[in-house]
Amino acid sequence: MMAPDQSLKKHVADLIKPDRVHRDIYTDPDIFDLEMDTLFSRAWMYVGHVSQIPNKGDYITTRLGPQDVIIMRDNDGEVNIFHNRCPHRGPHLCGNSRGNTKRIVCPYHAWSFTLKGKFFGMPFPEEYPQECLKSEFDLTRVEDVEIYRGFIFARLKPGGVDLMTYLGEARSGFDDIIDRSPEGEIEIIPGAIGHRYRANWKMMFENLNDILHPMGAHASAATAINSVSNPAKLHPVTKSLVGSSKMMPVLPKLQSKITRYGHSYATGLISVINQEIPKGDHYHALEKAYGAARAEEILKTDRHLMLIYPSSNVNGAQCTIRVVRPLSVNETEVWGYAFRLKGAPEEVTRNSVFYCNIATSGFSPVVADDLEIYERAQQVHERGMTxxxxxxxxxRQEADAGRNAPPPATSEEYIRNQYRVWLEFLTGDAPCQA
Ligand code: FES
Ligand SMILES: [Fe+2]
Structure with a gap:
């Protein structure tokens, strides 16, 4: 990727206004490349969970911004991340999504590397200058790797604030999953479910904290769900995914929580509608571990879809994470992962998997609604219709009240907040500071 010229950065700065954004940010491939080179290379990105690689030699492959990477546990138990690229002629080293190995061996000419990414061996080494064999052939390592309570984050280009500063209060989204385990431990359920959509990645981040959109976008799904012959038999997760127009009067009472680096979530639903928490097996397991007051507090925690900008979103109550991978300016991949709470009843695990499927599968009527909207908007932007x-x-209300007042969840301030940090990453010459 060539270094972006200053005129592109200046152009980008003209595309973001306080209350609107230009369609080019969804359609221009040069801006997409600039996003990859800046935002997706300099921001801390969620890339996986330690339970995916519990043993020495375990690895998973994923994407970190523009790079494909291998996340590997070495013989000392350390987590390393390498570019998934052979230093000889460049093909991917690992084609599997996960596995276990004693050495990393290239499938092309069998160069091999240790679990710490050091060059180990090759056929006919005498044909190379000896100094090359010392380090030039080591794998490219991602230097900035941090683990928060088992959640692995990485940053392709070193520099900028540390992970805790970057996450700020958004780290509570990850705490929320762990807190729900009576043993304070979680593990990812093997496997993932995903979909692709033909629109820009930012559409999803703009949509997920939009608490008004279910009334319109999911109206047909709501009609279908409400017309089943025995609604009482519907899975509670299914019912909860579809908003109802009856919720309209309470929505302005919900709050939007927004942090410095583009993260956000909506909160307040449980207290506003005075929802009772179910006192079933999960509650009793938590009560036994932490006492009644703390058990109630944990299950009443109400962070609806914590957006971790720009990599992922966390649903603490459903113990799931969705990872967003931009593939091109108009193609995006989304992968969903569910977690098992150690010590919690099996029903909680089943609900997490159920939610993960219905919130991430392209076959889900709710996901299909959202994708239809993203793709319609993308087509309008690409054709230059607006x-x-x-x-x-x-x-206007926030401008009058001052930016420090917490906005209601009906506000699009969380989107404007995303674009403030987007602009900072894309136009700054240095990593974002605190
Ligand atoms: S390309 Fe990997 S060993 Fe030749
Ligand atoms: Fe939706």
């Missing part, structure tokens, strides 16, 4: 996209909901 220049500006409005993100002004709540803007």
């Amino acid at each position: 220049d500006w996209v409005n993100v002004a909901r709540g803007y």
Whole structure:
């Protein structure tokens, strides 16, 4: 990727206004390349969980911004991340999504590497200058790797704030999953479910904290769900995914929580509608471990879809994470993972898997609704049918009240917050500072 010229950065700065954004940010391949080179290379990205690689030699492959990477546990138990690329002629080293190995061996000419990414051996080494064999052929290592309570984060280009500063209060999204385990431990359930959509990655981040959109976008899914012959038999997760117009009056009472680096979540639903928490087996397991008051507090925790900008989103109550992978300016992949809470009843695990499937599968009527909207908007932007996209909901009130007042969840301030940090990453010459 060539270094972006300054005129592109200047152009990008003209595309973001306080209450609207230009369609080019969804359609211009040069801007997508700039996003990869800046935001997706300099931000801390969630890449996996330690339970995916519990043993020495375990690895998973994934994507870190523009790079394909291998996340590997070495013989000292350390987690290393390498570019998934052979230093000889360049093909991917690992084609599997996960596995276990004693050495990393290239499938092309069998060069091999240790679990710490050091060059180990090759056929006919005498044909190379000896100094090359010392380090030039080691795998490229991702230097900035940090683990927060088992959740692995990485940053392709070193520099900028540390992970804790970057996450800020958003780290509570990860705490929320762990807190729900009576043993304080979780593990990822092997496997993942995913889908691709033909639209820009930012559409998903704009949508997930949009608490108004279910009334419109999911109306047909709601009609279908409400017309089943025995609604009482519907899975509670299915019912909870579809908003109802009856919720409209309470929505302005919910709050939006927004952090410095583009993260956000909506909260307040449980207290506003005075929802009782079920006192079933999960509650009793938590009560036994932590006492009644703490058990109630844990299950009443109400962070709806914590957006971890720009890599992922966490649903603490459903113990799931979705990872967003931009493939090109108009193609995006989303992968969902469910967690098992150690010490919790099996029903909690089943619900997490059920939620993960229905929130991430392209066959889910709810996901299909959202993808239809993203793709319609992408088509309009690509055809140049409009220049500006409005993100002004709540803007005037917040401008009057001052930015420090917490916005209601009906506000689009969380989107404007995303674009403030997006602009900072894309136009800054140095990593974002605190
Ligand atoms: S390309 Fe990997 S060993 Fe030749
Ligand atoms: Fe939706």
